[in-house]
Amino acid sequence: MTQWRYHAGDAVEWRHIARGARPVPEPMATPFVWTAASWGSFALIGVFDLLGALDRTGFALAALSLLAAALGAFGRFAAAPGTALLCWALLNVFATHPTGEISWAGHRDPGWMACLLAAALIGTATGRLLYARAAYRRVTPYDGAA
Helix, strand or coil, rough: EEEEEEECCCEEEEEEEECCCCCCCCCCHHHHHHHHHHHHHHHHHHHHHHHCCCCCCCHHHHHHHHHHHHHHCCCCCHHHHHHHHHHHHHHHHHHHCCCCCCCCCCCCCHHHHHHHHHHHHHHHHHHHHHHHHHHHHHHCCCCCCC
């Protein structure tokens, strides 16, 4: 917050008023992150289906990885595995053949799970670091002037 003071005959003096250290924001609740992951995955898969791009699952995997990273930036580390699992489940059920059946392809699905989990964890780590950096920068030294 910035405040200005004026003394007779002097110029306007701008002073930064620090409110002290503010805490790092709390991450979103895990159930909310998982709800957003399921609905966001469903919406992304629906868009890819409307565009006719589900035959190329790499695009859907990349989009879901970005979604997992974005949700991870606002969530807790404990939410990352569930986020990855929900994104993988919707990708597996709706984007692979036979559509509507969950399956496990040993050559493909472990890589997809690892990619989605890594994206969620990287997003979470990045979010926590950015929040911590912002909280650190909010701490200003007291200059002693009143």
